[in-house]
Amino acid sequence: MKGVIASIAPEAEVLDLSHEVSRQNVVEGALLLADSARFFPSGSIFVCVVDPGVGSKRRCLAMESGGRIFLGPDNGLLHPVAGAGLVRVVELTNAAYRLPDVSPTFHGRDIFAPAAAHLWNGVPLSDLGPAAVSTAPLEIPAPRVSGRRMDALVLFADRFGNLVTNASLGILGAAQWTVEIKGKRIGRVRRTYSDVPEGRMLALIGSSGRLEISVRGGSALERLHLRRPCGFPVRLFSR
């Protein structure tokens, strides 16, 4: 992908945002993108490839939103960045801005990278293909609240072994919550890791604004022996 970009737009500067999204975890990729995009300069072009449906009928999109451009498969990955600032969406069908041979397993290289490079060269978004109206939703289950109890779940584990959940600040609100995972009470929501002793498990609001389960100086993923963290239940109780 970097070679393709360098061939079409030799002056373009390429930054690696992340190559560490868990295999085919569209939710993790979408949230990473949504959390990171606003820190990049206006005009940035994002090539986003978490693409389990590559080669199927799923569409390849490019969208302008919030002063930035995002390219990726229509599988929910771009959904969080297609918010209030959405200007337009196109489907990447114009063969002039793809590689001559498009493989059925690597659209990152053959469709998304060349489209991004041509955009960087000044090709207008509307030249890449016809306007597209809607995009696939991102399937993030909402926590279930019943009385003083909330049933949340783990969305993914980050590279430090922190377990990122679907309980966002907006959902938690101003209430005081106590957190439980795998039958283990880990106390109230803390501000930062050093609010507990070394080696202790804790819950806090991560830099993305979501409840995370962590171990100070360690890995919650390893501590809890979770092989498949995605979907693991987390319970919260308010006072």
Add this chain to the structure above:
Amino acid sequence: MKGVIASIAPEAEVLDLSHEVSRQNVVEGALLLADSARFFPSGSIFVCVVDPGVGSKRRCLAMESGGRIFLGPDNGLLHPVAGAGLVRVVELTNAAYRLPDVSPTFHGRDIFAPAAAHLWNGVPLSDLGPAAVSTAPLEIPAPRVSGRRMDALVLFADRFGNLVTNASLGILGAAQWTVEIKGKRIGRVRRTYSDVPEGRMLALIGSSGRLEISVRGGSALERLHLRRPCGFPVRLFSR
């Protein structure tokens, strides 16, 4: 290595092609390089270090081939890119283009990176050392074909857990093959992941033109519990 390049050729742009080749897997590195090089601009300089023999008598080479320059150890890593377009090969012996102190365990930093930076600065290839004639072959075992059966094997697992085999498109030809691995029939060769249901194992031709064993939405490496994928047998039967 990046610091060395930035010190000698401050304007050179460095792209990371991959840091994920399995430890000391020369075949994986060589195939990655062969598959990727043509997507990079003419004139690109490739620093290629998969180098289990570092510090031994194996030579350090630079070669011009297909309008690009490749530097690396003479262990087969550069063999696939030294094809029809090969112009010249030199051995990197000129001390003027190495770091002053060459460690016996990190020639990437001390020999290959400085040579690449000097090439970028305009030093001619022939100044880096004497012409060298031949290079080590790359030992990729060919599949054995007997009648309607082909015995192939896994060369490496990629970062998604796909098992890349030694059965290339050229060997498979036009025949219809049925694939078996670890005693499990996984059907005919498919076009892309979504040709089978979620979670199903399949065989397809990967973006590099070789037969791969995959799991849709998963990892064949994990599904088959392969600790050492390299060399694992794969059987094919034609109708």
Add this chain to the structure above:
Amino acid sequence: MKGVIASIAPEAEVLDLSHEVSRQNVVEGALLLADSARFFPSGSIFVCVVDPGVGSKRRCLAMESGGRIFLGPDNGLLHPVAGAGLVRVVELTNAAYRLPDVSPTFHGRDIFAPAAAHLWNGVPLSDLGPAAVSTAPLEIPAPRVSGRRMDALVLFADRFGNLVTNASLGILGAAQWTVEIKGKRIGRVRRTYSDVPEGRMLALIGSSGRLEISVRGGSALERLHLRRPCGFPVRLFSR
């Protein structure tokens, strides 16, 4: 972090030194930095984040040393580069050079990256905050020597599975040492991997000048089944 730098200093070139330091292993990060910094051009700005104490009272520092600038938490990470060439240290307290909202869990993005970008833009180090006098020491245990025996230990495993120890060239001196780990004699200190047959365990002085335990063509970490290499004992005997 890259987005923040690109937003403040669009022309700054960012190189990734490493994203592979073991989780929260300050010693590993500090030694990597100390080993690598001298290979980078004079004037380079290093953003160093191995930061288990993020959000606590630990200070955020920037220091000029040896013609380069280093930013990082005051937890020992910068200690080895604050050697003979140290010119000045400041604490990063000036809110004008932080992001408007500083999260308690990601100072890399909110404090260190913006400070580095402003330095690149020409802001003087002294504008970032008040002079700071001392920094936290780096807690690297020294090997214990008694007679002809030395008790060393593993500091970390690198990405190849080599076990890097606290026995540096300066401590080993000119004596001939025989090395033992997990009850296994692995012979004298070698010069490079190919001094032993394929698959054999060996001890050598790595590119950083420290004794390392390796397997030729393999991984010492895997061979010895070490789940937590940090602190594992290594014994040396001199003749």
